[in-house]
Amino acid sequence: MADSQRTSEPINFVHQDEIWKAHVKVEKDSAEVWPNKWGFLTETYKEYExxxxxxxxxxxxxxxxxxxARPPTPPEKPxxxxxxxxxxQTTQALIGWRSGPSDFQLEKYCTVHHGRRSFLKELGWPFDSCN
Incomplete structure (x- = not known):
């Protein structure tokens, strides 16, 4: 199909039509042969179902x-x-505009405290080994 999009070369519509007819014929022949060759798979699938x-x-x-399944329990404190x-006004200010102010208190329990870990330190490698 990409070849037919070229404008520099002339298009042979008869040749393209013959190619299309060949493809359709192969599809039709394959559809007729498939039940004899692979039809047992449909029975196997029905048994599996x-x-x-x-x-x-x-x-x-x-x-x-x-x-x-149990019904969901209502929260103790709404x-x-x-x-x-x-x-x-700016797209840069959109980042974190809802979570920034402390009035909203998006953290339900408390602030998140994750320790800073180093992958290199866990492996016991020197810090300058990966640059």
Whole structure:
């Protein structure tokens, strides 16, 4: 198809039509031959579907009571969300504009304290080994 998009070379429509007819013929012949050659896969797939339905039904019946779905518990203390500030004028100010002010308190429990770790230090390699 990319060759037919070229404007510098003349296009042979008859040749392209013959190529298309050959492709369609191959597809049609393949569709006729497929059931004889690979049709057994459809029966195998149907058997697999029947078995999987049976297994799903047995699993549903044998589900222990402690794994059954429970209704969600309401939170002990309702979460209050204050209104957002005005949208910033610049796109650079959009980064963190809702989480920046302390009024919103987006951290539910407290601030996040992750220690700074070094991959090189964990492996016992010198710091200048990866530049």
């Amino acid at each position: 029947r078995e999987s339905v049976k297994l799903k039904e047995t699993v549903r019946m044998k589900l222990p009571h402690h794994l059954a 979460i209050q969300v204050s209104p957002s500030p005005a949208v910033p």
